[in-house]
Amino acid sequence: MSDTKVYLLDGGTLVIDGFHAFWNRGPAGEVRFPTYSVLVEHKDGLYIFDTGYDYDHVMKVLPFEKPLQTPEQTIPGALSLIGKRPEDINYVINSHYHFDHCGGNKYLTEACTVCHAQELEACSCHQPFEHLGYSDMSFAPNLAKGHDEESSVGGAGDPDIDIYTPTFDTVTGDQEIAKGLWLFETPGHTAGHYSMMVELAGRRPMLFTADACYSKKNLDMMCISSFHLDPTANLKSMQRLKDLAEKHDAELFFSHDPESFGDYIVAPNGYYS
Amino acid sequence: MSDTKVYLLDGGTLVIDGFHAFWNRGPAGEVRFPTYSVLVEHKDGLYIFDTGYDYDHVMKVLPFEKPLQTPEQTIPGALSLIGKRPEDINYVINSHYHFDHCGGNKYLTEACTVCHAQELEACSCHQPFEHLGYSDMSFAPNLAKGHDEESSVGGAGDPDIDIYTPTFDTVTGDQEIAKGLWLFETPGHTAGHYSMMVELAGRRPMLFTADACYSKKNLDMMCISSFHLDPTANLKSMQRLKDLAEKHDAELFFSHDPESFGDYIVAPNGYYS
Numbered sequence: 001m002s003d004t005k006v007y008l009l010d011g012g013t014l015v016i017d018g019f020h021a022f023w024n025r026g027p028a029g030e031v032r033f034p035t036y037s038v039l040v041e042h043k044d045g046l047y048i049f050d051t052g053y054d055y056d057h058v059m060k061v062l063p064f065e066k067p068l069q070t071p072e073q074t075i076p077g078a079l080s081l082i083g084k085r086p087e088d089i090n091y092v093i094n095s096h097y098h099f100d101h102c103g104g105n106k107y108l109t110e111a112c113t114v115c116h117a118q119e120l121e122a123c124s125c126h127q128p129f130e131h132l133g134y135s136d137m138s139f140a141p142n143l144a145k146g147h148d149e150e151s152s153v154g155g156a157g158d159p160d161i162d163i164y165t166p167t168f169d170t171v172t173g174d175q176e177i178a179k180g181l182w183l184f185e186t187p188g189h190t191a192g193h194y195s196m197m198v199e200l201a202g203r204r205p206m207l208f209t210a211d212a213c214y215s216k217k218n219l220d221m222m223c224i225s226s227f228h229l230d231p232t233a234n235l236k237s238m239q240r241l242k243d244l245a246e247k248h249d250a251e252l253f254f255s256h257d258p259e260s261f262g263d264y265i266v267a268p269n270g271y272y273s
Numbered sequence: 274m275s276d277t278k279v280y281l282l283d284g285g286t287l288v289i290d291g292f293h294a295f296w297n298r299g300p301a302g303e304v305r306f307p308t309y310s311v312l313v314e315h316k317d318g319l320y321i322f323d324t325g326y327d328y329d330h331v332m333k334v335l336p337f338e339k340p341l342q343t344p345e346q347t348i349p350g351a352l353s354l355i356g357k358r359p360e361d362i363n364y365v366i367n368s369h370y371h372f373d374h375c376g377g378n379k380y381l382t383e384a385c386t387v388c389h390a391q392e393l394e395a396c397s398c399h400q401p402f403e404h405l406g407y408s409d410m411s412f413a414p415n416l417a418k419g420h421d422e423e424s425s426v427g428g429a430g431d432p433d434i435d436i437y438t439p440t441f442d443t444v445t446g447d448q449e450i451a452k453g454l455w456l457f458e459t460p461g462h463t464a465g466h467y468s469m470m471v472e473l474a475g476r477r478p479m480l481f482t483a484d485a486c487y488s489k490k491n492l493d494m495m496c497i498s499s500f501h502l503d504p505t506a507n508l509k510s511m512q513r514l515k516d517l518a519e520k521h522d523a524e525l526f527f528s529h530d531p532e533s534f535g536d537y538i539v540a541p542n543g544y545y546s
Contacts, residue, residue, distance in 0.1 A: 017301060019292040024499055028290060028301055127505055128495060133350065154307065222401060226297055226499060232400055 004042050004180060006198055007270040008253075009078035011035040011052025012069030021214060021256075024228040032066075033256040035100050037075065040198055042135030044178045045090030048111075049196050049208060050255075051075050057136045058099070061162075074157070075104030075238070081268040085112075093183065095210030095255075096190040097123050098133040098227075105139030113140070114177065116185070117170035118164060119192030122229075126191075131149055133190070133227060142166075179206060184244060186212035188234025189227065195241060198248055200271065208252035212237040215257035277453060277473055279313050280527075281542035282351035284308040284325025285342030287373060294487060294529075296499040305339075306488075306529040308373050310348065311481055312355070312540070313471055317451045318363030322481060323528075324348050324377030324471050326493030330409045331372070348377030354541040359383075365525065366456065368528075369463040370396050371406040371500075375413070378412030386413070387450065389458070392441035392465030395502075399464075406463070406500060413441075457517060459485035462500065468514060470523055480523035482536025485510040488530035 013034050018026040021033070038049040052075065058067040071077045076086050086107040094102050094115045105113065126134050174190075175183045180199035187193050189211045196208045212234065214225050219242065224234040245252050254260055265271060281314055286307050291299040294306070311322040325348065331340040349359050359380040367375050368390045378386065399407050424534035444501045445465075448456045460466050462484045469481045485507065487498050492515065495508040518525050538544060 016301070017292060019290060019301070019499070020297065024293065026290070029291070128508065129497070129504060161412060224402070226292070228504070230503065232502070233402065 004040065004198065004200055005270050005272050006200065007039040007041070007082055007267040008264055009037040009039055009048075009052070009075070009081075010073050010266050011037055011075075011078070011100075011104075012055070012067060012073035014053065014058070014068075015064075015066040020226040022218065022221065022223045023228070023231070025221065025223050030049065030128055031258065032068075033258050034261040035256065036261070036264075036266070037078070038196070038198075038253075039079070039084070039270075040181060042178050042181060046084070047091045047093060047178070047181065048075075048089050048108065049093045050095050050101040050210065051092065051108070051139075053100040054103035054106075054136060057103060057138065060084070061135045062099070062132060075107045078267055083272070091177075093177070094119070094193070095195065095208075096193045097137075098190065098211065099136035101210070103136055112167045112169055114169045114171060116183075116192030116194050117172050118187075119190060119194075120168065120170050122191040127229065130190070130229065184240070186210070186237035186240060186249050188212065188230045188237045189225070190229055191254065193197065193237070195237075195244075197244070197248065203251075203271065204251040205248050206243065206253055206271065207245055207248070208253045208255070209241050210255050213241055213252075213254055215254045216252070216260050217257075218254075219252070277313065277471065278543050278545050279471055279473065279479060280312040280314070280355055280540040281352075282310040282312055282321075282325070282348070282394070283346050283351065283536055283539050284310055284348075284351070284373075284377070285328070285340060285346040287331070287341075288337075288339040289328065292369050293499040295491065295494065295496045296501070296504070298494065298496050304531065305341075306534065307378060307532050307534040308529065309376065309534070309537075310351070311469070311471075311526075312352070312357070315451050315454060315456060319357070319361055320364045320366060320451070320454065321348075321362050322366045323368050323374040324365065324381070326373040326410075327376035327379075327409060327411065330376060330411065334408045335372070335405060348380045348405075351540055355543070358419070366447070366450070366467070366469065367392070368468065368481075369466045370410075371463065371484065372409035374483070375412050376409055385440045385442055387442045387444060389456075389465030390445050390469050391460075392467075393441065395464040400502060403463070403502065457513070459483070459513060460509035461485065461503045461505070461510045463502055466510070468510075468517075470517070470521065476524075476544065478521050478523040478533075479526055479544065480514065480518055481526045481528070482514050483528050486514055486525075486527055488527045489525070489533050490530075491527075492525070 040047040055069045087110045088110045089108045092111045092113045182197040183194045186195045198206045292362045313320040328342045362381045365384045365386045455470040456467045459468045
């Protein structure tokens, strides 16, 4: 734990409406927000929590989210800022499988992918209103094959996206997946959503909300985003994050917070113990 | 059944955003939509399904919904168009207890109020994000007293709204509450939501969706509104309405449809068998 380092990899920005960011509250109007991945350099290996969005996917499927992403804001580009290569990553942890959290998975050809068992299931049997969220399945072309012979998820037959064969490790419940590296169940935004807490020797634990809570303002208002599967569960998860932060004296890092992001330390700089 | 007549009582209009009317789809911008109540003249008595909104309540609590309501669009005013008085009503059926469906209940001092058991429960233990929806409890000042001694719902201690003591009849499941008068469970928008079907001798049955489906466009897009408790259940209820309409060869009447409403026959005219 004492050697653990954390780097935030800037992933570029997207646009949604204020009524999406703050469910039924708004105000209306474009909100441009950041996306980022979290690299954890741990004695057991290199972990990455979420991998941002793929620019070409967004331009093809959701161009109205107006992606802005430089080469340094892709997974290979951001990793190079700290002298790492995609193939160095040992574990990808996905909070959930919305396109803006798994778009860079496909670069991490040597990694074992870790996610909540229910989230993997959701990829192949999501609700109709979740279809844009789950629109980027490029990361797991053989998911359907490995997970469910009957399913067509992953487009296993499409040679263009059959770029690698990932290994998956699904988990359920709260888990300390490595010493000081915690996954906490925070469902509602999606079926099997995880938030992550990293314990460091020299500072307060870092608690990454992922999309259980987009921003500090969401938490202050106790207002979830308009993208959700189960709003009651999502609100409960938001309360859980508050409670966890208090219990562990952890610092909250929000997933899509235009205001807080400016205060975060971003790679090549990082959080060292 | 052969004597049954149906009158739609125009209740005035309200405004919401396009992102509220069509969850996560929009487009953005103000949508002004109608509200109405349904009077059923049945051999067993006078039934009214929903009672619209109270202008003063909306101006006080949700003025941003910009209510437009003439005296003839209140429950007393609309009933007078067909020669009825509020005290003539025997049964009020509430699809659910959002303010724009129960604002006129308080005028119906002689009626027995009928609703889903879970909806009555929702009034006293709703989710935080439902607080504006359930903001008009003026209809049942003694609801808390009768239903739950511990609850404070209904403001039983406020003399201003202690205008009458309603009788309640809670039901669950699909019910034929009078010959040819059906309530179908369509939850999701709220916990205990009902849609109503009326069978008439000389025409197709009329199926009133209430807020399980705001408009024909919502149905065509299979897109629920942004105001919901459980989107998965709401979408399933929308599909159920489609299936019921097909099974019974019923005509669908949507609750808040700016486009369809112009084609509806409104009091003083009505639908006669």
